[in-house]
Amino acid sequence: MNLKNIIALLCVVCLVEKCSSIQIEQSPETSKKTEDQTPETSEKTEDITEGLTQVEIDAILDNRVTDEWKEKWQVIFNKFAHKKRHMIDAAELQSLLFNESVGFIPLVQAGKLVAMLNRTPKATVIGFEHFSTMSPILDILSTRKMKKYPEYGNRAISVKRCNRILWNIFKETLFETQEEASEITKLMGLGDDDEIAMKNVDELVDMLRATDELDNLFKAFFKFDKNKDGIINDEELLRIITRYNSDYTIDNAVIAIQKFDKNNDGVVDFPEFLRMMKLPFSVEKMFKDEFDETHITRQQLNSLVKKAIGDVLDEDTLNEIDPSHENRITYNDIERFYIRR
Structure with a gap:
């Protein structure tokens, strides 16, 4: 997740x-559903x-x-x-x-x-x-x-290479096998030796x-x-x-x-x-309710993550979220991390 x-x-x-x-x-008496x-x-x-x-x-x-x-x-x-x-x-x-x-x-x-x-x-x-x-x-x-997708002109690549691109992008999150990554091009009726336009590759990634x-x-x-x-x-x-x-x-x-x-x-x-x-x-208000601040520390973020999934973020992930090491993480920092990923 x-x-x-x-x-x-x-x-x-x-x-x-x-x-x-x-x-x-x-x-x-007061728990009845009334307009009051x-x-x-x-x-x-x-x-x-x-x-x-x-x-x-x-x-x-x-x-x-x-x-x-x-x-x-x-x-x-x-x-x-x-x-x-x-x-x-x-x-x-x-x-x-x-x-x-x-x-x-x-x-x-x-x-x-x-x-x-x-x-x-x-x-x-x-x-x-x-x-x-x-x-x-x-x-x-x-x-x-x-x-808007980039302009590629008539540029195309092999379906085999396209499947490899999809696998490399989503292998840690969505796909468990390379075969799964090729299901989408098979639905398009394409085989490994066929070609696919680069614009279509971007559309598949999206x-x-x-x-x-x-x-x-x-x-x-x-x-x-x-x-x-x-x-x-x-x-x-x-x-x-x-x-x-x-x-x-x-x-x-x-x-x-x-x-x-x-x-x-x-x-x-x-x-x-x-x-x-x-x-x-409003994530800031959730932070405020939990910690009385609209920004939180790395330790506080990990305490929330542990409650949700029973695990914590590793040091590399925390460094990506908080690259300046200020230890004042806002939801905007989390949003930027998500977009980069």
Whole structure:
């Protein structure tokens, strides 16, 4: 998981802890959902979410899609689905996403996603009812960061060299094997001896940055979902939050689940988790809450990272984040480190 998503995960934890702690402290009379309460709750949560009110937070977290969205994607889904079972497997999901210009995911990641959406670790297919929850996943995969690509004229390279470039860029983060790095050009119908325009190589790299972002969010989700059944329940949430607040109870966790569980099934699934990570957090305010400063030391940064992932950043990484050794790290330093990577 990259550092930027570790920090976002910490913000999610802080938000969950704050929201559920606020509500559990209220008496039965005042905990009813009335208009009179909304401002009070909003005041205490908006500081970490860039001043958003609870109504605005709920709008971001809402994972419902329009009838038009469903109609459009039902037609596309049926085009790739097996004619008899009306479902798609990992390879068909990969093909759908790529051929419909959404993005790319390796087969391994597609298999994980199928199991997560099905909430069954051994599941190999999904139906449209599962696919229809993928709106936030499609949003991430379709994100492109490069606004303009360099001019290469007619310059082209071999597909074999292109695959090697993709492998070298993403081998430590996204791809586990060189074969995975070649899946994307195979989807394009290209073999090793074919040629590919340099402009297209840049487009593939840009597309894979979005894939890498989704992979990082997978890893963040599994920090909560220890049994990998595709959901976060109250006990899993409790185990994480007690690292930050030893007074956090199962009652707090139940309330938190209710707050972020938008389809009312009693758990937080992966698409709902992605909505939480999408909230515009104020990291400086999170630093301020934790350490009473908007900048932190290397030791404080590592204490946050350890709480989130159970490990710390090595000295080389800290030197990249804080090259001047001033030991006053801001979120801008983390952002610059992320962009360089």
